[in-house]
Amino acid sequence: MKRRRSLPDVLAGAVFVLIGGAFALGSLGYELGTPLRMGPGAFPLLVGAIVAALGLAIVVKGLVAGELIVFGTIPWRAVAVIVLALLFFGFTVRGLGFVPASAVTALLTTLASTRVRPLMAVAVAAGLTVAGTLIFVVGLQLRIPLVGPWLGA
Structure with a gap:
């Protein structure tokens, strides 16, 4: 049984990686601070990195263990x-x-x-x-x- 790549998972994961990366890059323009005294850029950097990592995991899942899924109608x-x-x-x-x-x-x-x-x-x-x-x-x-x-x- 051959598994197929899941295009929706790959596309969704790529969107997450792009959004997370944009937030992480944007946060570098602000002071990060220290772990005990976080600056205004620390939280967006952390959230952006987490979103990008989750997106990367979704891309890998879509490439490795995907299944054939077709897009339905867009609401x-x-x-x-x-x-x-x-x-x-x-x-x-x-x-x-x-x-x-x-x-x-x-x-x-x-x-x-x-x-x-x-x-x-x-x-x-x-x-x-x-x-x-x-x-x-x-x-x-x-x-x-x-x-x-x-x-x-």
Whole structure:
């Protein structure tokens, strides 16, 4: 039985390697700091290296132990909604604040699926907003207002 290479795995892995490598290279422009006192470039470097390593593992798996898989239809609605949600967050987080921008972004991304009901989407968005606020604003002390100047805060 001859195994075939998996083109989707190789392509996906290559994308991960490119994105991870770009983050790692971009982080070198910032101070890395020390392991006890990490600078602003340390975390992106670490995440970029991990993403690139995972991508390389996916490429190797696709070349060595792949199976024949054909691409299905591309869910263009989901792709468009997720890209729109990320752009929304990037352009509005300073003006709206972290909580409203995160809530709308999470709501948009959950609605990208046709299988998620509106009530479930609101519950998931609320949970993600609370988790993101606790992780980034409280835990990591990200200096961004919870509610921004566009909402009168």
